Every structure is written in C-alpha cells, then in structure tokens.
Amino acid sequence: MLLLLNPLTYVEVVWNLGAALEYLSRMGCRRVLVQLPQGMTHASERFLSAVEDRSMEALLWGRPAYGACDVVDPEAAGADCLLHVGHLPFPWLTPERAVFYVPPTEVDVGAVADALADRRSVALGGPAGVLPWLPRVAGELRRRGVDAGICEGRGRARWPGLVLGCNFTSLLSCRGEPVVVSDGSFHALGLALLLGRPVVRVDPLGRAETVDPMPTLRRRYALIHGASGVRSWGVIVSDIPGQRREELASFLCRSIRDAGLRCWQVRVTEVTRAVDDLGLEALANTACPRVSIEDSPMHRIPILTPFETLQALRLAAGGRLSRKYVMDVMF
Structure with a gap:
C-alpha cells in the first residue's frame, strides 16, 4: 500500500516482509536502519539477514520501538532508509524514505464471530496486526445478523479499526458495543479506563473476556x-x-x-x-x-x-x- 502522507513524503505500508524488502530495494536503499518493537527484538537477526540478502547493509536500532510515536529518522542514525516493524505510521511523524512492515496476527474468523454472535451490534477494532482480518470478521457477523462496524478514528488512529494504547477513537466513532480483538488486554484496558466500565476483548482464537478497569x-x-x-x-x-x-x-x-x-x-x-x-x-x-x-x-x-x-x-x-x-x- 503506497501512502502519500504529505506533498514530499511517500511511505510504503505492507503486511508481507518480502514485499517490504522489495520496496526498500526499489527505493535504491543502501543502508537500512531496522527498528523493532519490544516483543520482536529477540528476532533481530532474522530481519537484519533478510535485508542483507537483498544486497543492502543493515543497521539495528538498539532500543525497542514502543509505537508509531517512536519512529527514528534513519539519516540521523547514519542510514538512508528505515524499516520500521510492528506499527502503522502517523502522517506527521514519518521519515521520507521508510517502509512500515506490520506482521499480521492470524485471526480465526469463525471463532471470533462465534464469540460475538449473541451481540446485536458491535464496533470492531484492534492493534495493527489484526486489521487485515477485521473486515472478514465483520462480514461473518453480518451474515449471522449482527450489526458489525469498523470505523476510522482521528489523529493517530486514522486507520479503520486501529486501536492504540493512547487513542481509541476508531471504536468510539462507531455505533455498537466496542470490542477489542487482540492478543493481550493492554488495548482493552485503556478503553475500559476511558469509558469507566468493563470492555469486551476477544483474542485471535475466539476466547472472550471482560476487562474490568476497577x-x-x-x-x-x-x-x-x-x-x-x-x-x-x-x-x-x-x-x-x-x-x-x-x-x-x-x-x-x-x-x-x-x-x-x-x-x-x-x-x-x-x-x-x-x-x-x-x-x-x-x-x-x-x-x-x-x-x-x-x-x-x-x-x-x-x-x-x-x-x-x-x-x-x-x-x-x-x-x-x-x-x-x-x-x-x-x-
């Protein structure tokens, strides 16, 4: 997906590592700075080797990225391009030569729909990795008579369905009960604190829980x-x-x-x-x-x-x- 973030800056956003590397190669990158999220720093060699297999020099940013708010300028680190893993970009905080790779979180569409089939109306959202699956979950729920929506948020959460730890507007923009589809309770807890009441979370395997803010x-x-x-x-x-x-x-x-x-x-x-x-x-x-x-x-x-x-x-x-x-x- 090619995004025009401002008149001078194009950025690629992909859910496939091979495509991410291909984009970097086409951009003529010679030194690529790899920035990984906290949960993936242990796999740094995989990403560094993949970059070098495409005849580009790989540099590793030595601190985990805690979100798209924490994007490094590759030039300041001695590189000419950035491979940022795990997050979707903010329009106003993106280097000129960057590829954002989001490893998809596989979602059992039927199991998640089963967990929500007794609801009348839901608003679906989650972190970046589940976004490719949400339209399929919504479609399955609608087939079962559930009014399921996926809405675009504001500011940092402009991607349809995207929920951040600090921005929940995609869920609040939709009618229906907000439901967070995610591996952990981090995003659901933030929403529960904002609303002052329990929030439903369903994991990618369809296991539902109520996250209580009290x-x-x-x-x-x-x-x-x-x-x-x-x-x-x-x-x-x-x-x-x-x-x-x-x-x-x-x-x-x-x-x-x-x-x-x-x-x-x-x-x-x-x-x-x-x-x-x-x-x-x-x-x-x-x-x-x-x-x-x-x-x-x-x-x-x-x-x-x-x-x-x-x-x-x-x-x-x-x-x-x-x-x-x-x-x-x-x-």
Whole structure:
C-alpha cells in the first residue's frame, strides 16, 4: 500500500516482509536502519539477514520501538532508509524514505464471530496486526445478523479499526458495543479506563473476556492520594518526538508552582527506575500515558498522568476527587 502522507513524503505500508524488502530495494536503499518493537527484538537477526540478502547493509536500532510515536529518522542514525516493524505510521511523524512492515496476527474468523454472535451490534477494532482480518470478521457477523462496524478514528488512529494504547477513537466513532480483538488486554484496558466500565476483548482464537478497569482505578486513586502530600515534583518531558508535549508540561509545572510546591521539568528518552533517584517526591508524566499506568509498580515514587496530577493538587488544596477518571488520550 503506497501512502502519500504529505506533498514530499511517500511511505510504503505492507503486511508481507518480502514485499517490504522489495520496496526498500526499489527505493535504491543502501543502508537500512531496522527498528523493532519490544516483543520482536529477540528476532533481530532474522530481519537484519533478510535485508542483507537483498544486497543492502543493515543497521539495528538498539532500543525497542514502543509505537508509531517512536519512529527514528534513519539519516540521523547514519542510514538512508528505515524499516520500521510492528506499527502503522502517523502522517506527521514519518521519515521520507521508510517502509512500515506490520506482521499480521492470524485471526480465526469463525471463532471470533462465534464469540460475538449473541451481540446485536458491535464496533470492531484492534492493534495493527489484526486489521487485515477485521473486515472478514465483520462480514461473518453480518451474515449471522449482527450489526458489525469498523470505523476510522482521528489523529493517530486514522486507520479503520486501529486501536492504540493512547487513542481509541476508531471504536468510539462507531455505533455498537466496542470490542477489542487482540492478543493481550493492554488495548482493552485503556478503553475500559476511558469509558469507566468493563470492555469486551476477544483474542485471535475466539476466547472472550471482560476487562474490568476497577482494580487499576483503585491503584491509580491510591497513588493520587499518596502524591497529594508531596512538596517537590518533576514533570517528565520525553525527547521522543511523538511523545513530546511541551505545552502540557509547562502547564503542569505552573499549576504545581501555583499551589506553592516546587517543580522542575525532567527530560528523558525512557522512563526508567533511574527517575526514582532524582531526589523528587513525585512525577507527572507527559510522555506515553501508559508508562504511568503499566510501569508504576516498578517505581518507588508516584508517577501520575496529567489528570491524576491535577487531582492530587485538588486533593492537597482540600478539594474532592473527580467522580470520573479521565484517561490520558493522545491525538
């Protein structure tokens, strides 16, 4: 699939590795930077060898890519082309000479349809790897009398049916009960936190579960209470272009200082355990919102989302917590 992302930039998006390599070869690439997602770094030699088998030099980016927000400029790394694996591109964050290869996740269409056959109306979505299968699932459901939709989202999730950990607009744009088709519960949990209620997830083999946000919400509110008594804050700003939110960071630091507390911005590439040793009592995270939620257990100090930070300040000022949790969504 050839996409025109802006008047100067063409990018190939394919679900077949052979086709990805062919596109790189046709583009005249000589040095290809390979960028892999966290779950596939162990298979780096397979991709590097495949590139070199096409008479191109292969370079490996030494840090996992955490999403399409984390795309490397190949020229800055000494290459002339990029092979990014596992994610679909954002229109405004794509190098000029790039191929995005998404390994498809095989979906048992009949089994997934069986799991949803008792619903009246569903909106289907999932991560990039399941997207080629969703129209077939929707078709099978419609054949069984279920109103099944696949909708285009906004911003980062413009691909029909695409669900990101930080953007769920493809499901919210559709009528019907939102259903996440995915291997794990990561995407469904984000949607459940956004909606404030359980969400149905069906895995590619047709096994359904209900993802309940309440255990996570209880942990988040406990962290908010813990952070309401601190005096010194850091506001995390990512140097990953797709996660950098400078204006939000400035706003949060102003809000913290207006409350009579101390605040400094903290610049990072990744939010690691090292941030616990900066001498600050709590951190407001403006980088990937899921870092705050999924990685909090490994930290000794509270790491809050922007909403949670404002709630901690409200609590410290004698106010009440909001009755509705606001999921940090990135557009």
